[in-house]
Amino acid sequence: MGQKCNVDSDCLLAYDPKLGTQIQVKCFGNQCCGEDFSGISRQKSDQLQNNIQAICNDGTPSNQQCFLPNDCGDAQKTCVNNICCPKNNDYDQYACGGLQSIGHCDTKGQCSVGECVSAQVCCECPFGQPQKQTYNCKEGSCEKGYFCSRSGFCCPQCQNGKIPSGSCHLGQCGAGSTCQLGNICCEGIL
Structure with a gap:
């Protein structure tokens, strides 16, 4: 998710590691979005939060989540x-969660390796940094706190199912969040 789209068929399939099944991905506002059907109360992947407390990589505070640059207004x-x-x-x-990107997204919001992320660059993971020494992972092969992403890397995820509120800055996060x-x-x- 997080890639650009015009119609549903532009979106790649997604996999829910907790359910062990594929999840429906739709084109919503020119952005591929998936929905959690597990019954657990979790944030939908197309739901942005305002009034968060996060820290940008340069140390500047941020209070707004985004998927695309124009979400910032x-x-x-x-x-x-x-x-x-x-x-x-x-x-x-x-x-890429504090790491350098591995390339730029193409005009369709896709990457030859990795995933197109919010800054419109290619990263191993949609959020954060991948588990060390993983590529072409298989479901169940990632350590606790990681899932096997469609990019083939073991990628981090918040245990509560919410979108991360940024990346850690020098090991720190905004108030109400912890570095995972x-x-x-x-x-x-x-």
Whole structure:
């Protein structure tokens, strides 16, 4: 999810590791979005939160989640690590959970390796940093706190199912979030 689309068929299939099944992915507002059908109260992947407390990689506070740069609604900000941060020219140096990107997304929002993320660059994981030494993972082969993503990497996820509130900045997250495996900030997990 997180790739650009015009119709549902532009979206790749997604896999829910908790259910062990594929989940429906639809084109919603030119963005591929999946829905959680597990019955567990979790945030839908197309639901953005405002008034979060996150920290941009340069240390600037952010209070808004995003999927795409124009979600920020401010010409001076862009979407990096799924939070709105001040624009600068080196965002691709830390857009992958603090790691450098592995390329740029094509015009369809896809990558030859990895996934197209909010900063419109290619990263191993949709959020955060991958588990070390994993590629072409199989479901069930990732450590606890990670899932086997469609990119073939073991990628971090928040235990509560919510979208991370950015990446950890020098091991720290905004108030109400903690730094978890894979360098992601997760709300309400202590």
